[in-house]
Structure formats: C-alpha cells, structure tokens
C-alpha cells in the first residue's frame with residue numbers, strides 16, 4: 001500500500017515478533033476494535049477482555065517463566081504497545097504490564113512475586129499505579145497519603161487521582177508517606193488490594209480522549225494494609241519510582257509512534273479515495289508534501305526509538321534519554337495527527353473516524369508520565385550538571401575559607 005516508503009515497522013523482525021504481532025492484530029481486530037463505542041460508554045474495557053489478552057499471552061510479556069510469563073525481552077512489550085496504538089486501541093495495559101509488573105518483579109519478595117505476577121500475566125488481576133494526588137502531580141515529593149506504622153500493619157489515609165485502571169484494577173501499587181519528616185526518604189510503596197475495608201474508588205472520569213482507558217480517584221480511609229504488602233524497603237519508594245520512570249517514558253514514546261504510524265496509514269488511504277475538484281485529495285501537492293513530512297517524521301523517530309528500546313533491553317537507557325524520547329515523540333505525535341486530521345476535512349472531526357479519536361487521545365501524552373515541562377527540566381539538569389557541580393564546589397570552598405578565618 002505504501003509503495004517504497006515503509007512506515008510499518010519491521011525492526012522487531014524475528015519470526016517470534018512477527019507471529020506475536022500478527023496474532024495481536026487478529027485478536028484486536030476481532031475483540032477490541034468493534035467494541036470501542038460500547039467501552040467508551042462504559043468508560044472502561046471489561047475485565048473479560050483483559051482475561052482474553054492474558055490467555056493469549058499479550059500481558060506482561062517479559063515476566064520470567066517461573067512467574068507465568070513468556071520471558072520475552074522488552075522489545076515484545078514495546079511492539080505490543082506500538083501495534084495496539086497503531087490500531088487505535090488503548091485500554092491501560094501499559095500501566096499493568098510495563099509499570100506495575102516490573103516494579104513487583106524488581107522490588108517484590110518471593111511471596112509477592114508468586115502471588116501477583118502469574119495472575120497479572122493471565123489477566124486474572126489488574127494492576128494500577130498510584131502516585132498522583134490532588135495536590136501532588138509533577139511535584140511528587142509533596143504527596144500526602146499517609147501510612148502509619150501500627151505494628152503488623154500500616155494504617156493508610158488519603159487519596160489519589162488520575163489513576164489509570166483505577167476503576168477496574170484489583171490492586172494499586174501505591175506511593176505513601178511512611179515518614180512525614182522526610183520529603184523523599186519518607187516515601188514507600190505498598191501493594192494495596194481493592195478488597196480491603198476503607199479502600200474505595202470514584203467513577204471513571206469523563207475524559208477528552210482515551211475514553212475507555214479508565215481513569216479515576218482512589219480513596220483510603222483507615223485502610224489496614226498488612227506489613228507484608230510493603231514493596232521493597234521502607235523509605236525507598238521515591239528512589240524506586242525515579243529509577244523505573246525511563247521504562248514508563250520510553251513506553252509512552254513508543255505508543256506515540258504507534259499512533260502516528262496508524263494515523264498516517266489511514267490518511268494515505270483516505271486521501272487516495274476522497275475526491276475534490278475532479279481529482280483525488282492525494283493529487284494535490286499540498287497533500288503530498290504534508291504526508292511526506294509526516295512519513296519522514298515517523299521514520300526518524302522509528303530509528304531513534306529503536307535505539308532507546310535496545311538500550312532499555314540492556315537496562316542502559318538513561319533518565320535523560322528516556323525524557324528526550326518522551327518529550328519529542330509525544331510532540332511529533334501531536335503534530336502528525338493534527339496534520340493528518342486536516343487532510344480528512346470535516347470527517348476528521350467526527351468521532352467515528354479513528355483520526356478524531358487519535359487527535360483527542362494524543363493530547364494527554366504530553367501530560368501523563370511526567371509533563372513536557374518536567375521532561376525539559378530533567379534534560380536541562382543533565383546538560384548543566386557539571387556547571388552546577390562546579391558552582392556548588394566553589395560555594396563550599398568559599399564557606400571553608402570563611403570558616404578558617
């Protein structure tokens with residue numbers, strides 16, 4: 001369809017990748033695409049769909065076999081994210097497979113891993129991540145949900161907001177304050193099961209886009225969370241979250257690429273079919289130049305993101321690199337989808353057209369997982385690291401000199 005321009009990825013080109021990719025396309029075409037409207041009304045994808053994803057092995061693909069997974073590398077997870085988005089499907093599996101499961105694998109004890117991971121792989125349990133609060137989004141350090149040590153349990157009080165999968169999930173990996181006196185070292189992660197008394201959720205929010213990826217508030221009122229639910233060490237939560245953010249961010253970048261690829265493909269098809277002034281929309285030079293730009297953007301990002309995925313597989317992707325990937329790929333997604341929507345004319349504004357859904361859904365990529373401004377802060381810190389180190393050392397020397405006078 002795309003003649004000599006290949007925008008559909010074949011980076012993940014092993015036979016296994018191709019088999020999984022085709023199985024996913026077949027599955028989503030039958031089990032997800034036709035149900036989007038219904039799920040949008042319900043504001044979430046049903047648990048039965050998660051279970052089917054699990055049965056076919058599409059959840060948590062890189063979890064080791066001893067915990068029920070397929071032990072594939074991260075490129076399979078990336079491919080699932082990209083391909084789902086290419087088809088316009090987004091139901092919150094990135095949070096489940098690429099944030100929560102890796103936390104448990106990396107920081108959980110044996111009992112926690114055996115309890116949660118196999119059920120996450122099979123889709124019997126859905127996970128969510130609870131960082132953001134009404135007064136703590138970008139500034140995570142100021143989170144207020146407390147977990148007070150009561151001997152054999154923590155007493156948890158507070159609330160979380162904007163939690164993806166919050167409504168359908170069975171548990172939340174939740175950032176709580178275990179020591180009010182310490183800003184970062186006072187934060188810990190708890191695995192909090194939905195069944196516990198005092199744990200309630202709001203209704204899923206009415207969102208601008210990604211309407212069946214449920215997003216809601218979580219409330220904790222005197223919830224007794226057994227001490228055995230502490231993930232890793234007490235006081236290490238903030239450090240754990242910071243060290244795992246590159247994976248979340250490269251995941252979002254890959255999803256952005258997938259959306260852009262899908263929209264460009266659909267636009268190429270549309271402009272060849274639609275006519276105006278006695279010719280197809282594709283025959284206008286403006287259309288050709290716009291799509292040439294879009295295809296070029298997509299190809300440039302494919303190359304860069306492939307490199308990032310490779311680094312992530314080797315656990316070598318840095319926070320700065322992941323931030324660059326997220327910042328730029330999400331911007332590219334916004335730009336490409338906007339240009340493509342224009343080529344659809346009025347139809348691009350109609351919800352039943354995938355490009356309208358993609359347009360609405362794209363906006364949040366520059367907000368969640370750390371806003372674009374926060375990405376720029378992280379990248380700037382990397383650029384000026386030595387400059388500020390030198391300033392700090394000079395200040396310390398000055399203070400030493402003053403003290404010795």
Ligand SMILES: Cc1cc2nc3c(=O)[nH]c(=O)nc-3n(C[C@H](O)[C@H](O)[C@H](O)COP(=O)(O)OP(=O)(O)OC[C@H]3O[C@@H](n4cnc5c(N)ncnc54)[C@H](O)[C@@H]3O)c2cc1C
Pocket residue numbers: 095128129130131132136137138139161162163164165215364367368369370371372373374377
């Ligand atoms: C659909 C959706 C799903 C989400 N899923 C989850 C989830 O599963 N789990 C979870 O924990 N959170 C989730 N979030 C929350 C998301 O991560 C936050 O919305 C995001 O981190 C921004 O926080 P905030 O909304 O409080 O904005 P604020 O932090 O209030 O920021 C407002 C504005 O100020 C800017 N700003 C803030 N600080 C600075 C600074 N230092 N310098 C320059 N500008 C700054 C921001 O960039 C932004 O433009 C989700 C959000 C949405 C919309």
